[in-house]
Amino acid sequence: MSYPGLTAETIAFQGHNGDKGEAYYARPTGSAKVGGVVVIMHMPGWDEWIIETTRKIAHHGYAAISPHLYFREGTGSPDDLGARVRAAGGVADDTVMGDVEACMKYLRAQPNSNGKVGVIGFCSGGRHTYLAGCRLSGIDALVDCWGGNVAVDDPKALNAKRPVAPIDLTDKITAPLLGLFGNDDENPNADQVNRTEALLKKLGKNYEFHRYDGAGHAFFNYSRAPAYRADQAADGWKKVFAFFKKHLG
């Protein structure tokens, strides 16, 4: 076999409220029509791992774009920008939804688009993915990787920036949803995942959840040895790409 080539670069994009920021865009070379994927970064920042993950998805045949959700904080290293965002209480849901929607529009506007767009997110990006499924139209596949605070037990987690627990909007989800979770995770913990799954089932949503023993939060992340679980991550990625194949082509 031969591996397909890909092109990857940082591009300018217009996000929520017309704000101009950066996104990392990787796609297969060639003229074939492909599905698109918006890759939503994890809370620590727009770091090397999320950029590599974007390229991985392109390597598997999709046009993948990862918006820099902290670009409004200006220039600086990913960790410094992440620290500023944390100190300011995080990013607002409305802003993230606007940025994700802009990326979806960007993907569909490309000449290689087959018209289908999925969304995948990790950690806080998993929550953003779930929320996007509730609030944005035109999504063909959702992959929530251990998104915390989908079900909210601590009232302090709700505020002006994040006013609604995504689980409370579950009835609005129309796209198929894949969820991957570690059973040792604290956020979301097993009980919260149980409740989310029970509600999806009750509402008749198209979903599949896979839950891994011996894994906690961020078990795909090979750059963090205490979190990474090679076997579970390998199986999880297979499920991600099977899901994308089914729904994005």
Place this chain on the structure above:
Amino acid sequence: MCSYIVEKAKLFGTAKGPGSDWMKVDTANVYYDHPYEAQLDHALCVDFVCEAQGGRERVAIEISRESALELIEKIKAALASGDDAHSKATEATCSLAGSQAEVAALF
């Protein structure tokens, strides 16, 4: 656990990182969460910043829970022993007024 929960401590002082100049700091943002760099599942993280100057620069640490507890104890111990030594020095200055042998014995 990837929360946005941050404890803010008001400070007066300065901080310095490798290759940088001293900077004023007026706030410590303290959180216990997944670290960015340290190979720990969770870390006690402190970002020393100067909010009065925009808070854009920081001096940061990410340490284990055990390290944080050890650090707390050592800070308390250092303050206690320092307070004790300084109060003795002050008393000596007032009462001895130039007795070099007794002042020197304090250090």
